[in-house]
Amino acid sequence: MSSSAPVGNTALTRFDVCIIGSGAGGGSAAYVLTKAGKKVLVLEGGPNRFDALGDPQQQPISRFSPDEVKLAYRNFIYPDPVADPRTWRSSASAGDRTFVGDVNGLAKTVGGGAVHADLKMPRFMPQDFTLGTDLHNKPAGTSFVDWPVTYDMLEAFYSYAETVIGVQGTPGADPFEGYRSKPLPMPPGLPMYVAVKASQGLSKLGYHPFPYPSAINSVAYDGRPACQDCGLCSGYGCPTNAKGSPAVTTLRKALLSGNCLLLPETKVVKLLMNSAKDTVTGVEAIDPAGNRQRYAADQYVLAASPIEDARLLLLSDPGGNGIGNSSDQVGRNLTFHLHNDALGIFEERMHGHRGRTVTHAFTDFRGTPNDPDHPLGGICEISGSLGPVGEADYLRRVFDVFGFNGARFKRLLREAVIRERVMIFAMVGEDAPQPTNRVDLDPAVRDIDGIPVPRVTYQSHAWELAARDFYKPKMIAALGAAGARFAALSPAGDIPTTSHIMGTLRMGNDPRQSVCDSTGRFHDVGNLYNADGALFPTSSGFNPTMTIMALAMRVAAGMAYPGAPERALS
Amino acid sequence: MTSKLPLVPPLTRRQVLQAMGTGAAVLVLPGCRSHFAAPGAPPPSFFTATERLQLAALADYVLPPDDAPGGAALGAVPYIEKLLSCLEHPEPQIFLGGPYSGRVPFAASNGLPTTIYPANDYLNYEPPGRLALKAWQLYLLGSDGVGGAPNDAVLGKVVGLRDQLRNGLQDAAAKSQRPLEQLDYAGLGELWPKLDKAFADVLIGLVSQAAFGMPEYGGNPNGAGWAMVRYEGDILPLGFSFIDPASGLPHDNPRSPTSVAQPGPDPEPLSQASRDFLRTVFIALGGQEFP
Numbered sequence: 001m002s003s004s005a006p007v008g009n010t011a012l013t014r015f016d017v018c019i020i021g022s023g024a025g026g027g028s029a030a031y032v033l034t035k036a037g038k039k040v041l042v043l044e045g046g047p048n049r050f051d052a053l054g055d056p057q058q059q060p061i062s063r064f065s066p067d068e069v070k071l072a073y074r075n076f077i078y079p080d081p082v083a084d085p086r087t088w089r090s091s092a093s094a095g096d097r098t099f100v101g102d103v104n105g106l107a108k109t110v111g112g113g114a115v116h117a118d119l120k121m122p123r124f125m126p127q128d129f130t131l132g133t134d135l136h137n138k139p140a141g142t143s144f145v146d147w148p149v150t151y152d153m154l155e156a157f158y159s160y161a162e163t164v165i166g167v168q169g170t171p172g173a174d175p176f177e178g179y180r181s182k183p184l185p186m187p188p189g190l191p192m193y194v195a196v197k198a199s200q201g202l203s204k205l206g207y208h209p210f211p212y213p214s215a216i217n218s219v220a221y222d223g224r225p226a227c228q229d230c231g232l233c234s235g236y237g238c239p240t241n242a243k244g245s246p247a248v249t250t251l252r253k254a255l256l257s258g259n260c261l262l263l264p265e266t267k268v269v270k271l272l273m274n275s276a277k278d279t280v281t282g283v284e285a286i287d288p289a290g291n292r293q294r295y296a297a298d299q300y301v302l303a304a305s306p307i308e309d310a311r312l313l314l315l316s317d318p319g320g321n322g323i324g325n326s327s328d329q330v331g332r333n334l335t336f337h338l339h340n341d342a343l344g345i346f347e348e349r350m351h352g353h354r355g356r357t358v359t360h361a362f363t364d365f366r367g368t369p370n371d372p373d374h375p376l377g378g379i380c381e382i383s384g385s386l387g388p389v390g391e392a393d394y395l396r397r398v399f400d401v402f403g404f405n406g407a408r409f410k411r412l413l414r415e416a417v418i419r420e421r422v423m424i425f426a427m428v429g430e431d432a433p434q435p436t437n438r439v440d441l442d443p444a445v446r447d448i449d450g451i452p453v454p455r456v457t458y459q460s461h462a463w464e465l466a467a468r469d470f471y472k473p474k475m476i477a478a479l480g481a482a483g484a485r486f487a488a489l490s491p492a493g494d495i496p497t498t499s500h501i502m503g504t505l506r507m508g509n510d511p512r513q514s515v516c517d518s519t520g521r522f523h524d525v526g527n528l529y530n531a532d533g534a535l536f537p538t539s540s541g542f543n544p545t546m547t548i549m550a551l552a553m554r555v556a557a558g559m560a561y562p563g564a565p566e567r568a569l570s
Numbered sequence: 571m572t573s574k575l576p577l578v579p580p581l582t583r584r585q586v587l588q589a590m591g592t593g594a595a596v597l598v599l600p601g602c603r604s605h606f607a608a609p610g611a612p613p614p615s616f617f618t619a620t621e622r623l624q625l626a627a628l629a630d631y632v633l634p635p636d637d638a639p640g641g642a643a644l645g646a647v648p649y650i651e652k653l654l655s656c657l658e659h660p661e662p663q664i665f666l667g668g669p670y671s672g673r674v675p676f677a678a679s680n681g682l683p684t685t686i687y688p689a690n691d692y693l694n695y696e697p698p699g700r701l702a703l704k705a706w707q708l709y710l711l712g713s714d715g716v717g718g719a720p721n722d723a724v725l726g727k728v729v730g731l732r733d734q735l736r737n738g739l740q741d742a743a744a745k746s747q748r749p750l751e752q753l754d755y756a757g758l759g760e761l762w763p764k765l766d767k768a769f770a771d772v773l774i775g776l777v778s779q780a781a782f783g784m785p786e787y788g789g790n791p792n793g794a795g796w797a798m799v800r801y802e803g804d805i806l807p808l809g810f811s812f813i814d815p816a817s818g819l820p821h822d823n824p825r826s827p828t829s830v831a832q833p834g835p836d837p838e839p840l841s842q843a844s845r846d847f848l849r850t851v852f853i854a855l856g857g858q859e860f861p
Contacts, residue, residue: 003699047699063696065668066804069783073775075702076665082719082728083705100725190811190820190829218820219813226820228677228809229828239669239806265699288700345848347840353801354810354828388801392778396771398851404762404774406631407755408847413799414638415838417848446720448704480860485840486848488857 003047004265004288007054007110008255015041015261017559018283018297020268020312023112024545025532026303027246028161028552029559030254032568036560040260041297042251043285045304046108048264049077049237050247053110054255059223060248064115064237068389071236077109077116083448084108086307088495090459091436096443099495103456104336106305106499109237110264111247113305113499114545118234118357119215119243121167121546122379123158126151126178127369128540134369135376139463142432143333145537148509148518149551151178157550157557160569165249165549168218173210176363189218189227192355194423197346198382199360201482207364209382213546215244216356224248227356232387234357250549264288269451271300271316271323271528280528286449299527299559303552306334306504306534310439311454313505324505324522329515331439333503334456335539336496337378338429338464342475344484349420352384358426365427365471366541377467378428378541380475391418423482425475428500429468430541432461439504458496500544505534520555531555614655616732622647623751624739631758632777638798641777645789649780652788654710654732664706666786667694674808681812681823688807692786731772738769800837802826 017033019026022044033040051061070076079102086103089095106113127134132146159182168186171177188211191199199209216233217226227242241248254260265288272282272294282296302309310331314322322330358381365377386394395412399405415421442455472489479487507530508514511523516535522528531552533544540547557568617625629641656663672690675683698706704716712730713719719728729737743750745764746757753761762770780789782796784804790796796803810828814821822828849859 003697047697047702049696061669063668063691065666065670065691066806067666067668067784069779069787070665070668073779074664075705076696080702080705080709083708084701085721100721187819190822193827193829193831196829219818226813227811228806229811229820230805230809265701267701290700345852349832349836351826351828351832354826388782388796388799389779392782393775396774396778400771401854402847402851404770405759406634406762407636408843409774410633410636410638411841412844412847413633415840415844416799416801417840417844419799419801421840444721444724448701448708448720450720476858480858484860485845486852486857486859488852488855491855 003049005048007048007262007264008260009258010261012039012041012261015039015297017041017299017301018043018295019301019303019531020283021112021303021305021308021532022110022246022251022262023303023305023532024114024246024548025552026112026301027250027254028549029301029303029531029556030260031164031250032553032556033560034254034257034259036568038259038560040254041295042254042260042262043266043268043283043295044110044262044264045267046077046110046264048110048262050110053247053252054262056256060241060252062237062239062241064239066230066232066236066239068232068387071116071232072390077107077237078105079108081105085445085447086453087442087445087455089455089457090494091457097445097455100445102497104307104496104498104501106501110262111245111251115237115245115247116235117499117545119245119545120358120381120543121162121213121215122361122542123178124151124540124542124547125176125366128538128542131369131538136370139432139461141434141436142461142463143435144433145506145508145513147537148507149554154547154550154554155179155181156566156569157554158546161546161549161553164253165215165244166217166221166224167213167215168211169213170211174363175208176366184213186218186221189216189356189359190229192352192359192384194350194352194355194384195360195382197350198423198425198482202362202478204481205478207362207478209360209362212358212361212381214356217242217244222249229355231353231355231357231384266293267449268304268312269315271312273316273323277317277323278525280525299529301529301531301556302534303530303532305532306501307439307454307456309530309532309534310504311441314441315452324515324524324528326524327512327515329506329513331504332435332437333433333506333537334437334439334458334501335431335433335503335536336458336498337500337539337541338431338460338468339492339498340427340429340468340472340475341490342425342472342479342487343490344423344479344482344487345417346421346423346483347485348483349416350384350423351420352422353387353419355384358383365474367467375467375470376430376541377471378430379543381424381426381428383424383426385419385422385424388413388419391416394418423479423484425478427468427471427475428541428543429464431539432463433503433538434461456496459494500539502533502536502539502544505530506537507535508537519558520551529555529559614658616651616654617647621736621739624743625650625735627750627753627758628742628773629777631755631762632774633781634755639794641781644781644795644798645791646777646780649783649787649789650735650776653776654735657706657710661695662698662703662706663695664698664702665696666784667691667696670806671784671786671804673803674805676807677809677812677823679815681821682825683808692784734769734772738766738773741766741769
């Protein structure tokens with residue numbers, strides 16, 4: 001099987017749109033555009049790990065497997081941290097860099113980061129779109145602004161995306177969620193036992209656990225089977241296609257339309273511009289054989305994830321400020337989520353390595369603007385654990401502090417202290433956007449192709465650290481109420497590792513303070529759009545993938561039907 | 571399906587290495603249908619005989635043999651050697667195929683195992699692709715082995731894994747008062763804190779991957795590592811849940827449920843020693859113990 005062979009309609013030679021990236025955003029854009037009859041070329045830098053992805057006669061054959069070594073330790077779909085590194089520093093005053101390696105690594109593969117995710121798909125809340133207006137006394141150094149789109153404008157696309165990819169859950173079970181115009185297409189799957197026990201404790205304290213909306217089939221849906229709860233979900237591609245990653249949903253539908261050609265292992269390294277730099281004339285890429293090729297279309301969509309998007313714009317303007325950057329906002333306002341993980345260890349075995357990694361959540365810690373008794377935090381995931389290789393790796397890091405002892409290590413593994421006895425509350429804490437948190441090009445470090453790597457300058461703001469400190473005792477108390485023997489907040493390092501990456505090309509109505517407008521089009525470049533989380537002006541306190549997909553579909557719908565994007569919903 | 575593989579009888583380090591030398595690296599458990607691939611031709615080698623003994627000794631410190639196999643018996647040496655040699659095949663042997671190993675059957679309509687098994691996709695390896703191949707060459711061989719890496723002048727040369735392990739073993743041997751393979755657990759415990767930290771970390775990781783990874787990578791013989799920690803292994807296509815044909819809704823695998831407690835007593839409860847260690851860890855983290 002070839003990981004680089006073209007997929008889809010190889011007879012296509014002329015394209016209306018070229019999409020860079022095949023993940024949550026790129027796949028969504030490809031689906032909407034091809035459905036509208038546009039001819040679409042998708043360029044993906046990573047490998048294709050599916051056979052028959054574009055074959056209408058059969059379901060795709062996944063080459064993923066519940067193999068910890070392959071996925072978590074041999075970089076089957078992850079960039080290699082030495083050959084494809086990023087660099088990090090906390091601030092410009094820290095020097096050129098203080099770390100080289102894995103910084104916010106996202107899977108680079110057909111289907112993008114959504115292939116490895118466990119596809120938790122909550123929507124943002126209506127309040128998340130208007131913090132510029134609603135948040136008083138904004139902390140110094142932050143750049144909270146309103147989104148140029150509201151929840152109301154996005155709602156129909158949320159519902160549409162949920163149906164296209166298949167999302168399970170129980171509408172209304174989260175008392176804090178926004179309104180919805182349509183039900184979810186699938187009921188929730190089996191709860192993990194960890195979630196059952198957690199929910200008992202949370203309910204005792206007056207919190208409101210609910211089944212996490214997830215793009216994982218609880219029943220057969222759209223020709224794909226129901227999930228079998230194999231346990232290796234978060235961080236793993238799905239062996240059975242029960243998980244609705246973009247590869248087997250939006251992208252596959254685009255490929256089956258006959259209007260799409262996908263070129264895997266085709267690494268875009270430059271946007272080619274006209275002399276005024278206000279129009280993209282083509283892209284330059286390194287093909288699977290290592291040769292430089294050029295591709296052209298009428299319009300272009302950047303959907304390579306925020307860090308790579310910014311990198312490409314900067315690479316395309318050597319010596320300049322970056323394509324589309326009259327605002328000086330390209331690369332800035334990079335946000336993540338401050339993941340606050342509270343761990344509980346139980347006497348009872350809870351087999352948290354079975355199930356979909358996370359089946360339940362509670363939103364009681366998302367908070368309300370300006371309410372000191374409920375500061376803005378985020379949704380709390382109720383999580384299980386890892387396989388034994390991951391468990392061993394976790395324990396190794398614990399022993400870094402306490403000194404390694406083989407006999408103790410083995411005993412802890414045999415008693416499955418982490419794998420079977422852990423319950424995790426992971427709060428997806430909102431990041432304050434800061435202009436100084438940004439992506440640029442490292443001045444010296446290169447990837448294995450000799451191309452400048454992205455440099456991430458990032459540090460948390462006191463604002464989100466305060467929310468973490470506020471909710472920490474509550475999370476620990478909740479673990480105790482659920483029956484934990486021991487509970488603590490897991491220490492976080494300085495180097496960002498989250499896969500929730502947002503900002504760098506924030507959308508807004510003012511071209512002086514934003515990169516893209518409310519349709520996702522670059523203010524400065526008439527035929528260039530963004531369709532991923534780079535558009536997000538703020539990060540909210542929820543997993544971003546559902547909003548990425550809804551927004552990307554809306555962007556593509558506006559490209560297909562200018563001024564009337566709702567036509568794409570029919 | 572709960573794992574019914576019995577624990578592998580404890581073997582000495584020398585017995586394991588003798589078995590490897592004859593190609594009989596697979597420990598076949600009596601009374602159990604074996605779905606584990608028999609070894610073929612001797613694989614490419616990297617270590618010297620002495621290095622294998624040293625590595626086995628250190629693996630037996632990471633996971634000491636007791637009433638359950640140690641790191642050496644759980645295949646640390648063949649796993650690591652296979653990893654270091656993975657590019658020396660017509661098709662690089664980095665990533666096992668998928669989705670299924672063929673070890674586990676499909677589920678019946680009641681969620682119990684059938685006698686129908688899928689094809690074994692683990693017989694094939696997935697291709698690495700252009701960038702991944704370059705990355706693995708650099709990872710294993712280092713800057714000197716690939717004619718230089720892009721960041722050598724800025725960050726220093728990349729030391730390949732082969733050299734990391736070889737140098738680490740030499741360093742360990744130099745720091746030991748006696749040959750490594752003659753050290754008992756206490757002696758290894760005295761040596762361990764003196765090891766290069768990066769080498770020690772790599773070793774723990776590789777021994778763990780060997781013990782608990784897919785057996786096709788060279789370790790975890792016949793699933794002995796999984797059996798030791800009571801892990802079900804690769805559970806597909808059976809799964810931990812199934813769709814009930816009557817309701818069309820998901821149900822727990824009756825033997826290994828997802829949403830309810832596992833039937834039966836805890837096979838290896840939390841020990842007081844573990845409890846004491848966890849108390850130390852959690853209090854140090856600013857956490858809490860609940861009665």
